[in-house]
Amino acid sequence: MHFQWYPGHMTKARRMMQENIKLIDLIIELVDARIPLSSRNPDIDDLGRGKARLILLNKADLAEERLNDAWAEYFKSKGYLAVKVNSKKGGGIKSIQSVIQEACREKTERDRRRGILNRPVRAMVVGIPNVGKSTFINALAGKACAKTGNKPGVTKGKQWIRLNKNVELLDTPGILWPKFEDQEVGLKLAFIGSIKDEILQTEELGAELIRYLNRAYPGVLEEKYTIPGSEDPYCCLNDIAKSRHCLVRGSELDTGKAAGILLDDFRGGRLGRITLEEPEL
Numbered sequence: 455m456h457f458q459w460y461p462g463h464m465t466k467a468r469r470m471m472q473e474n475i476k477l478i479d480l481i482i483e484l485v486d487a488r489i490p491l492s493s494r495n496p497d498i499d500d501l502g503r504g505k506a507r508l509i510l511l512n513k514a515d516l517a518e519e520r521l522n523d524a525w526a527e528y529f530k531s532k533g534y535l536a537v538k539v540n541s542k543k544g545g546g547i548k549s550i551q552s553v554i555q556e557a558c559r560e561k562t563e564r565d566r567r568r569g570i571l572n573r574p575v576r577a578m579v580v581g582i583p584n585v586g587k588s589t590f591i592n593a594l595a596g597k598a599c600a601k602t603g604n605k606p607g608v609t610k611g612k613q614w615i616r617l618n619k620n621v622e623l624l625d626t627p628g629i630l631w632p633k634f635e636d637q638e639v640g641l642k643l644a645f646i647g648s649i650k651d652e653i654l655q656t657e658e659l660g661a662e663l664i665r666y667l668n669r670a671y672p673g674v675l676e677e678k679y680t681i682p683g684s685e686d687p688y689c690c691l692n693d694i695a696k697s698r699h700c701l702v703r704g705s706e707l708d709t710g711k712a713a714g715i716l717l718d719d720f721r722g723g724r725l726g727r728i729t730l731e732e733p734e735l
């Protein structure tokens with residue numbers, strides 16, 4: 455699901471978020487493990503003031519394991535509970551229920567002191583588009599959960615998924631808007647496919663990714679595409695086009711197509727596990 459964000463969309467998303475946040479105790483914020491900072495929107499800190507917080511490094515399967523751990527440490531040092539997950543395959547999902555309890559321990563204690571016992575924790579999932587919110591909700595809720603559908607005649611309201619006797623999850627995630635005004639951030643969001651490719655030309659985007667990979671993951675492109683390797687990203691694109699037989703009119707190299715292949719391979723994890731930003735610890 456891709457969005458073009460206009461001020462109107464952001465205002466609407468913000469209003470929905472403000473409304474829903476009133477109903478919950480815990481914010482489960484998904485970030486992309488390949489760009490944990492660039493895929494966050496710090497506005498959530500403001501919107502979620504006073505709520506328990508949990509950060510999930512989703513798509514951890516696509517990111518470098520050493521850096522997944524470093525990022526989890528980073529967020530913990532900032533006072534969040536943080537866990538890495540792979541929502542697509544279910545990795546890390548089993549432990550989430552206990553992490554949710556842990557994240558809400560203070561609230562549960564407060565309730566207990568006030569004599570409120572067994573009130574379930576209410577949580578909501580938030581994150582930028584495409585970060586894996588729906589996949590995560592499905593993985594967490596599993597098949598066992600029966601949702602009350604929006605059938606005609608059934609009162610339309612907030613739908614809650616009962617995860618167990620202690621936790622209820624709002625079934626619609628909150629959508630945060632990416633902060634793509636910052637060029638560096640925008641570029642990384644485009645690499646992972648969070649911003650439409652048309653905003654940047656595919657070829658230009660591919661060249662930028664090559665620049666990054668040559669610096670942070672030397673040798674990866676050479677090995678994947680059996681190319682000699684070059685400092686010049688456009689030279690690399692030419693070589694990838696040659697190696698993958700990307701041709702226009704039968705003979706000219708199609709570097710746009712090569713860039714598309716490169717971006718697809720990166721997004722699909724076929725260049726290996728790659729993280730595009732490192733935490734400053």
Ligand code: G4P
Binds near residue numbers: 541543590
């Ligand atoms: P959203 O609700 O936040 O917009 O995201 P959504 O769940 O639709 O997920 C966006 C894409 O990310 C989906 O891929 C989904 O399968 C993938 N995804 C979600 N979590 C993970 C994860 O932990 N690891 C990996 N590798 N991928 C994940 P898609 O291409 O749109 O669909 P599909 O090809 O997977 O069916």
